[in-house]
Each structure stands twice: as C-alpha cells, then as structure tokens.
Amino acid sequence: MRHPEQKTLLAGEESAATPAIESAGGKSDGPAVILRGLHKSFDSQIVLDGIDLTVEDGETLAVLGRSGTGKSVLLKLIIGLQKPDSGSICIHGQEITLLHLDAMNEIRKKMGFLFQQAALYDSLTVEQNVAFPLKRHTKMTKSERGDRVKELLASVGMEGDLKKMPSDLSGGMQKRVGLARALALDPGILLLDEPTAGLDPITSGEIDELILKLQAEHDMASIVVTHDLHSAKTIADRLALLHEGKVQIEGSFKELEKSDNEFVAEFLKRDS
Ligand SMILES: Nc1ncnc2c1ncn2[C@@H]1O[C@H](COP(=O)(O)OP(=O)(O)OP(=O)(O)O)[C@@H](O)[C@H]1O
Ligand SMILES: [Mg+2]
Numbered sequence: 001m002r003h004p005e006q007k008t009l010l011a012g013e014e015s016a017a018t019p020a021i022e023s024a025g026g027k028s029d030g031p032a033v034i035l036r037g038l039h040k041s042f043d044s045q046i047v048l049d050g051i052d053l054t055v056e057d058g059e060t061l062a063v064l065g066r067s068g069t070g071k072s073v074l075l076k077l078i079i080g081l082q083k084p085d086s087g088s089i090c091i092h093g094q095e096i097t098l099l100h101l102d103a104m105n106e107i108r109k110k111m112g113f114l115f116q117q118a119a120l121y122d123s124l125t126v127e128q129n130v131a132f133p134l135k136r137h138t139k140m141t142k143s144e145r146g147d148r149v150k151e152l153l154a155s156v157g158m159e160g161d162l163k164k165m166p167s168d169l170s171g172g173m174q175k176r177v178g179l180a181r182a183l184a185l186d187p188g189i190l191l192l193d194e195p196t197a198g199l200d201p202i203t204s205g206e207i208d209e210l211i212l213k214l215q216a217e218h219d220m221a222s223i224v225v226t227h228d229l230h231s232a233k234t235i236a237d238r239l240a241l242l243h244e245g246k247v248q249i250e251g252s253f254k255e256l257e258k259s260d261n262e263f264v265a266e267f268l269k270r271d272s
Helices: 071-079 101-108 126-137 142-155 171-183 201-218 229-235 253-258 262-271
Strands: 033-042 045-055 060-064 086-091 111-114 189-193 221-225 238-243 246-251
Touching: 033 071, 045 060, 045 071, 045 221, 045 246, 060 071, 060 229, 071 086, 071 111, 071 189, 071 221, 111 171, 126 142, 126 171, 142 171, 142 201, 171 189, 171 201, 189 201, 201 221, 201 229, 221 229, 238 253, 238 262, 246 253, 246 262, 253 262
Parallel strands: 060 221, 060 238, 111 189, 189 221
Antiparallel strands: 033 045, 033 086, 238 246
C-alpha cells in the first residue's frame, strides 16, 4: 500500500505528516510502527544515532544499508530483544521501550520475526518449529495446531516437508519455514531480516514473490531489512537507507533515484 502523502525525507527534515505519538497504553491504534530519536550504542560504538521512521498498516518498508550499519539491531529493538539507550518505539499506539517482560511478550505476539539466519530450532522438525509459537501462545488443541501448521506450510510451499529436520533443508527452504513460523500467530506486523541473503537469484525471486503473496493475503505492516536492492524494489512501498547511524533518505525507489545526496547515489549505483 502506498501513501501518496509520504514524501522523500532527508535526514534532519521534519515530516508535516508525522502523527502524534500516543502515550504508553494509549487506546488509539495509530500507525503500526513509529520510531522517534532511537539511539543505540555498544560500549563506545554508536550504532543508531537518532532513527525516525514510521510504517503504516499494510505498508512495506525496506531498510537498506551496508553491513554493520545496525539494520539487525534496529529490528531487535522493535521486537524488544534489545533496549534502546534513548528514543521512542510505538507499536500501534503503544510505547514499548519501558514495558516489562510480560507486557512486551503480549506485544510480541502481534509481531512475526524472521531472523537473519532463519534461526530454526535444530532439534525440532519443520512441523514442530512452526507449531512452537502456537503451542506457547495459544490454547489450540493438538489437532487444531496440526491443521494450522499444515495450512501455514502450504502457504509457503513446504507442505511436503513436515517431518524434515532443519539441517536437511536448503537455505531457501529454511527461510520459507522461518516465514511460516513468523506468520503462525497471524501478526499485524512482520519483521524480516535479510529474507533473501545467501540465496541464488532465482530462489531470491521466489522468496520475494512469496513475501508479496503473503503481504496481500495478510495485510500486514512489514519491515524488511536487506542489502538486496532488487528485492527491496520488488517488495517494498518505501525504502529507507541507513548510514552512520541515521536514515540518510527515505522514499520510493524513484524518489531515491532522483536524490542528489552523494551517498545515496553511490549506494544505488553499486547495488543496481
Ligand atoms: N549485542 C551486541 N553487542 C555488541 N555489539 C553489537 C551487538 N549487536 C550488534 N552489535 C554491533 O552493532 C553493529 C551493527 O550490527 P548489525 O548486526 O545490526 O548490523 P547489520 O546492519 O545487520 O549488518 P549485516 O548487513 O551484516 O547483517 C555491528 O558493529 C555489531 O558488531
Ligand atoms: Mg544484519
């Protein structure tokens, strides 16, 4: 879903369309994700140095940047696996940075997360991996879970591999199973960390198609971290380019192409 009012913003510019941030526990829904002034350092290393981003319901934002720019850290902050040093993270109107574990776990159920390395449980079968969040977070019976797992695996084209172990799967298959697991609780927000990294161009294209299909079926807000510009162009409504801890620019691919920002031009040239 594209939002015509969203324009290209260079770092430091204010968006006139920036919605107000709701206080913690606010009832109003608001955009799926609002990040304001996010800072994160590890010892003396500044990784994120004031990140502002908004993702609306039904919209897909691709976050691009060179290796080590903090893309995975950004997703981990949103899912609450790491805490920011300062700044605000609002999920559907709720500020999450100060939440305790129980409350954060509730919010996490609204979010599906595909880790950079797919992160399947090695000792569990494909079926058990996808059933895991259902077992943990729902009151489904075993047979209901079985049906749901089959449905999820069918949606990613893996229905024939229920009994396989993760080590018996190719990289692309592992990503598919990771996607099925991320979708298990029917999340409103999907966070994908490098869904096509390490895959050949044809398999990457298949994963992109799959992501587009799943987005259409589930109407989620998605944040896709990638350094695959082709993939970003295919699956995202908007792109945000991270560099030196900041969002250098955000907008549609066409808008980024028009930018006279030197770093942006260089990035697009190298990756196209
Ligand atoms: N828990 C941690 N402790 C210390 N440093 C960390 C930690 N997590 C991440 N970092 C550092 O933060 C920086 C950003 O890491 P991050 O994994 O977010 O990069 P990235 O943009 O995802 O890179 P890539 O494209 O290679 O996946 C790196 O220098 C990394 O070493
Ligand atoms: Mg990463």
